[in-house]
Amino acid sequence: MRMLVRFFPCLLLVLQGWLPNACCSSRDDSAAVEFFETAIRPLFAEKCVGCHGPKKQEAGLRLNSHTGAITGGDSGPAILPGDPQKSLLIRAVGYQSELKMPPDGKLAEKEIANLVRWIQDGAVWPGDERGDPLVSSDAVSATKSNLWSLQPVSDSALPEVQSQGWSVSSIDFFILNALEKRELRPGPPADQRTLLRRITYDLTGLPPSPAEIDQFLNDPSPAAFENVVDRLLASPHYGERWGRHWLDVVRYADARDLIQLPIDSDFREAWRYRDWVVKAFNHDLPYDQFVAMQIAGDLMQPDDPAMIDADALVATGMLAIADFVPGDVDKDQMIADCVNDQIDVVGRAVLGMTIACARCHDHKFDPVSTEDYYSLAGIFFSSRLIPGPVPGNTPLVRVPLLPAVEIKAIEAQSKHDRQRLAELSGFVQTSSDREYAAYLQNKVVSSLPHDLPMAVEYIRRANDAKPPTLAEFATAHNAEPETLQRWLTFLRRQPVLPVLNELLKDDVLSNEPTSTDAPAIRKLLNQLAAIADERREHQSSDPIARSLAESQVLQFRADDRSISTDNCGQILLWPDRGSISDDAIPITDTPGPRMTKASIHDRLRPVIRFNGNAMLQVPRSVPVTGSLFAVFRPDPDAAGTRLVGWEDSAVGQHGVGLMSTADGGLHAILRRTGASGDVVLPAPNPVDFRLISLTWGTGGGTCFRNGEKVGANTAIDSVSSDPAITALHIGGPGSGTGQRFRGDLCELRVYAMPVDDAARVRVEDELRSRWLTPTAEQVPLAENDPAADLYDELLSPRSPYWIDSEQRLHAYSEEARQRLAAENEELQSLKNKSAAEIPRAVVIQDGGVPGTKHDGFHDAQVYIRGNPAKPGKTVPRGFPKSLTNADSPTIHDGSGRRELARWLTQRNNPLTARVMVNRIWQHHFGTGLVRTSTNFGFRGERPSHPELLDYLAIRFMESGWSVKAMHRLIVLSSVYQQSSMRPPDMAEPQQTTGNPGSAAAEVQRSVSRLADEVDPENRLLSYMPRRRLEAEAIRDSLLAVSGLLDPSPGGPGFLEIAVPRRTLYLMSVRTGAKTADFSSLFDGPNGGGIIERRNQSIVAPQALFLLNDVWLDQVSATLAARIARDALSNDPEARVRLLYEVTLARAPTSAEIEIGLQLVANSDETDSWARYCRVILCSNEFIYVD
Amino acid sequence: MSTNINRRSILLRSGAGFGAVVFSALLADEALAVADVNGVSTASEYPLAPKRPHFPARAKRIIFLFMPGGPSQVDTFDPKPRLNRDNGLPSPKLYLGQQRNLLASPWKFRRHGQSGLEVSELFPRTATRIDDICVIRSMVTDDPNHPGGCLLMNTGERVFSRPSFGAWVTYGLGTENQNLPGFVAIGPGPIIEGARQYGSSFLPAAYQGTLVSNPTEPLRNLASTQVNHERQRRELDALSRLNNLHREQRAKDDALAARMESFELAFRMQTAAPEAFELKGETAATNRQYGLDRPETEQFGRQCLLARRLVERGVRFVQLYHTTGGFQPWDQHSGLKAGHEKNAMATDQPIAGLLTDLNARGLLEDTLVLWGGEFGRTPTAEGKDGRDHHPFGFTMWMAGGGVRGGMVYGATDEFGWDAIENRMHVHDLHATMLHLLGLDHERLTYRFAGRDFRLTDVHGQVAFDIIT
Secondary structure: OHHHHHHOOOHHHHHHHHHHHHOOOOOOHHHHHHHHHHHHHHHHHHHOOOOEOOOOEHHHOOOOOHHHHHHOEOOEOOOOOOOHHHOHHHHHHOOOOOOOOOOOOOOOHHHHHHHHHHHHOOOOOOOOOOOOOOOOOOOHHHHHHHOHHHOOOOOOOOOOOOOOOOOOOHHHHHHHHHHHHOOOOOOOEOOHHHHHHHHHHHHHOOOOOHHHHHHHHOOOOOOHHHHHHHHHHHOHHHHHHHHHHHHHHOOOOOEOOOOOOOHHHOOOOHHHHHHHHHHHHHOOOOHHHHHHHHHHHHHOOOOOOOOOOHHHHHHOHHHHOOOOOOOOOOHHHHHHHHHHHHHHHHHHHHHOOOHHHHHOOOOOOOOOOHHHHHHHHHHHHOEEOOOOOOOOOOOOOEEEOOOHHHHHHHHHHHHHHHHHHHHHHHHHHHHHHHHHHHHHHHHHHHHHHHHHHHHHHHHHHOOOOOOOOHHHHHHHOOOOHHHHHHHHHHHOOOOOHHHHHHHHHHHHOOOOOOHHHOHHHHHHHHHHHHHHHHHHHHHHHOHHHHHHHHHEEEEEEOOOOOOEEOOOOEEEEEOOOOOOOOOEEEOOOOOOOEEEEEEEOOEEEEEEEEEOOOOEEEEOOOOOOEEEEEEEEEOOOOOOEEEEEEOEOOOOOOEEEEEEOOOOOEEEEEEEOOEEOOEEEOOOOOOOOEEEEEEEEOOEEEEEEOOEEEEEEOOOOOOOOOOOOOEEEEOOOOEOOOOEOEEEEEEEEEEOOOOOHHHHHHHHHHHHHHHHOOOOOOOOHHHHOHHHHHHHHHOOOOOOOOOOHHHHHHHOOHHHHHHHHHHHHHHHHHHHOOOOOOOEEEOOEEOEOOOOOOEEOOOEEEEHHHOOOOEEEEEOOOOOHHHOOOOOOOOOOOOOHHHHHHHHOOOOOOOHHHHHHHHHHHHHHOOOOOOOOOOOOOOOOOOOOHHHHHHHHHHHHHOOOOHHHHHHHHHOOOOOOEOOOOOOOOOOOOOOOOOOOOHHHHHHHHHHHHHHHHOOOOOOOOOOOOEEOOHHHHHHHHHHHHOOOEOOOOOOOEOOOOOOEOHHHEOOEOOOOOOOOOHHHHOOOOOOOOOOOOOOOOOHHHHHHHHHOHHHHHHHHHHHHHHHHHOOOOOHHHHHHHHHHHHHOOOOOHHHHHHHHHHHHOOOOOOHHHHHHHHHHHOHHHHEEO | OHHHOOHHHHHHHHHOOOOHHHHHHHHHHHHHHHOOHHHHOOOOOOOOOOOOOOOOOOOOEEEEEEOOOOOOHHHOOOOOHHHHHOOOOEOOOOEOOEOOEEOOOOOOEEEEOOOOEEEEOOOHHHHOOHHHEEEEEEEEOOOOOHHHHHHHHHHOOOOOOOOOHHHHHHHHHOOOOOOOOOEEEEOOOOOOOHHHHOOOOOOOHHHOOEEEOOOOOOOOOOOOOOOOHHHHHHHHHHHHHHHHHHHHOOOOOHHHHHHHHHHHHHHHHHHHHHHHHOOOOOOHHHHHHOOOOOHHHHHHHHHHHHHHHHHHOOOOEEEEEOOOOOOOOOOOOOOHHHHHHHHHHHHHHHHHHHHHHHHHOOOHHHEEEEEEOOOEEOOEOOOOOOOOEEOOOEEEEEEOOOEOOOEEEOEEOOOOOOEEEOOEEHHHHHHHHHHHOOOOOOOOEEEEOOEEEEOOOOOOOOOHHHEO
């Protein structure tokens, strides 16, 4: 030793740490083997064998076997077992002589110290009869014989033990035997309350309630604890606890990214998989089936096509939530990354093997070659998570969770509902409009002959010396004063005023008393009656005209003389001339467009000019099916602006819109709840006035330009309406911040039906002749026929007979009222009927990604150094050679996942059962028998109790892979029920424990000291390890003790920490975006990687959270209220007692009561009980389980 | 009762009152048990206690000025006369299989400082500090996409969940001020890939970066909304008494002691953290120096000034995300001229101010400053006025912390396409920076699931040439 110190002064520090062990003669071979496998073999493999191995033997030395090291090379033996000082190897790695190895850099001090220790201990090198090739890819599987975990699982008899009476379960014999070998003893049993708290947390992740404590303490039966275990295993909370353990190893997350990824490209339905896992644990689904369903549930579907096993489909979510990084460039890379992730998860979660390490090179330590990796990869490349490569973000495969027949029925029903809704929503509106139009027309015909002369007469009398008051005059004419008032208003407006002036200047004024019979008025009345007749006649004799008239929703014309503007020429009101509907007006605080003239085919015509910020709106909901006509010209310099629409451009989920594209083309927006039936047209040449007709309905969307069909899309059969969009917007998007229109609009029409060709041609002809022909064949209505103008006005919202829509029903006949009400009721019920949603899940499907080289089923090529761009040899789909035998299935057709599932769960697979029972053990004792519970390879640790591990594995398989049976076997043992309370060290002053000097206590202390020396990490379980609660259990406990906990299970996750549901359901997102910042604070899962075992960090931000977070304000206040309510008396001490019972499952000591009473004593302070409760919630005891 | 507190706790407790240097010395003395930085994983240590590096460090702390989106190398620090001459000609290289045309830089380069290094007119202020700066023109990365590129730059791995750079550094070195987090990420806007970029992955939670998006509330839960300091102190004393009663019945358990200590640290953090993030005490001259007086530079200036305040107070790793104008503001597929000008404008004065101020305070000597994005931009045009993602050769720069100033390291070809000389992969950058911190990137390992993980995976070469 002295020499070493001289050579390696810096080693001293490290070696001191090793001395107790190094000098301990009780080290047995298994520890030496473990040390070699974990510290020495990898070191040789990594640093030495490259030059001194089977391929190269520099200086004649091979360091890949014991023989090689002993025999040595040109300079003699490399090692001298037992004598590190004389070993050449140590001199070389010490860089103290000429020979400095490895040449490219000195080993770490700890590595050198490990070598020293290894030689000192005899240079144990197991399995070395034939030499031990470490890195040759040809012989990689030869290491199988050396890896403990690949040896068959073997049953062994219960070991002998000296001390009798302690072992109550078979497993206790294994534990006790190992303890006795080291002259250690197990600890005393835990007290009842501690035990209850421990088992309740272990199996459900929640604290025991006072009632449960009472029940247990008062159960005299010898099976009292067993009863508790059975009760807890039957609780639905059991699955929430143990399901989470599984979710940790399969890198579960609720989503990848809530901000950057579109919903289709993210696995937002992952929660279904989570719920399935919980259910599987609660139902004690045999573990072999549990694994098989996750690998190949999609291939285990019933033969009957009318049936579906939704659970089995959902189970493959394990593979579907692959950890990938979205890429807009390289889909091959993305697919290869997913496959690597799937191999990693299956390898580590099920087999405890880091197979994914062999992606780029043969596994450095374990018997897995790159060929093994790509034989598995072929299976996953022949399966798919994405339907096909698309540019940008790629959607994920989703499948419905209902059989095809049910989906068909649902789809048929919803299609029927949609069609009926489309029909009705057009119809109910137009039917109501029709009713109202008829009412107005009747009113005009019946009341006009009386009312018009009356109004004219009243105006004429205004010139009298003593004009009559309006009320007197109206009464004298048997009219309501209000009617007269409305007439006066009406007559003074454009475009009626000229007609009135005409009347007044003619003979009305001169023929004083007989003005009502004045020829001019009679003439006008006759004209109006004739127009009314003509309109009726026209519609009844021409079915096209009638259907157009009946379905017309609106018509806006730029040549309308009744457009009103402000002083600046900005439009205040654009009358709707089409039907019985509202006018278009500017949006509050937004300027209207301007009326102006533009040259169209060398003729100046009126147009409405939009300058990029003007907008008008008409209150009216979107026709579910319909037609839209527009004559307009976009500003050639204004790219991508929206002309008209019922849609929210920011969301774009519903509605109809027209947008002029950057290149002067057209984009018709047609959306139904997220589905798009958009039609995009390239630019016409030149950019000039054009007539666009757009229809949407069961045949999809169709677009015509200047009468020619230029685009269609059959993706949707109707559009949906956004409840937030209640008006048509002209000159801009529905809402949102999309660009407003720049350009000129001549006319806009909408019909509540997809017009047929004949009707479309009719409308197009009319629009074309009005706007787009060099010489107008048909002059605009408003310019030359004041009577027709007046008639239109009488049917418009400005008419004196107009009534508000709310009051209209009263004006109709009883029959009409009932009919309209019935139609409306049906419409409303259809609108309220929620769309029958077909549940879907993210799953894996058989067959590689279509549109890539993986399409179908293929064996994979080895990717040289993992690079998909460098494919090498093709290897057949299959399983790692070192893990296969004669019984292993072979893959003939399909991806091979079915065979993979079978292979993983074969009884003779040495890993599957071992890995799972070890994991169950880990969650009961904090540490597995194999500490590296996802790595059973050479770099993993060896089991502390190898026979026990195998014993458990065999019992597990014998029980039909029952996880619950395994729990019972473990927790009903003495080792599980030990106390964690070890006697405090003598060095620490004793204040509250009694009899520190008693003989028994002294014996215990000495045993305890021995355990600290011999087994400092408590691998042998001479006492129960104390554990900190995991993130979930901390939050769930806070909810449980305060009484806030909402125990409802399952469903999509929630985002806010204050939602009082179990933490299992608190959203976890791989990027952390938008999620509550809670779990990561306490080492909770981040969903991005496999979690073998939770860390137990202790950092100040955790304390800040407990001390100051406002959510804890609520929790402590609720807890205080609960204590006040439930305490047996108002006595503060009774409350303190209850608080301890509720939070810590025990009674307080007198010292603790005193501290509590001091805290709440100050009556000046508010919330003192809530603050005291919080102190208890911050205490170590609350967060640690003994 | 305080006799129960173990030696380390006492050291930690008193550390708050000592200067960081004294504190480090104390711990170095005690470091017999932690001769290897990797020996920290036991729960018995307070995980952020300062640790001795592998070998003497040149830099004690890092400020990473991260420019998400990918600044263009040929428009900033890597002038290419050939590119200007051949403007509009087809590029000799295909970009992911596509032929595109070369695009001249719209900006002129000028020589600056004694070193005469060329900097484009985008960065007139930073150019005044060029003699402090080592420009690395030969950066290479593996992923042409933002998510993978950012993850590689910040975690050393483009797909899988791995600890971030800052997490590795705090894991390796702890931090000097226990009253502040050891690793702070400051990003006022959303950050692409979010928490994965500053997370701790499988390292203990203690090492994850603390994201500060709103400096007025730098850390969560820094103050009670219910009680004042005195009352909280009394409550903590009661908590301490209860915890001691609990501990007395149990054998020595370092986790219980460490958790008690964490409450004391939290209590002190309540005062220390708001003080560190409060800019009111800074002078008007300082505010001007960092550009706080102008709206276009105010946001990033504030970030830079906070970075200086934090490193001054012993924070180990500060990362600034430039997020003015979106979460990847440098991503100019179009609008290169306007976009890069806006971004440079927003950051130039603050960065120059930071370097000047660090220098004046003697901090630059052992503070390593790193500037750059996840990749560069193509020398070819995308549209008329844009450049695409470019991982094959791009520029980052370092200053301070033992790096040679006024130096160019590596080179790209005459078009600014491939790094052809002294290629520095992201792993090499990480290895070099860890080296400057006194950490051997091959020995800074963490055993997880039976494997020793490193920031540099199985790669990484230290670029000794750039070290003074």
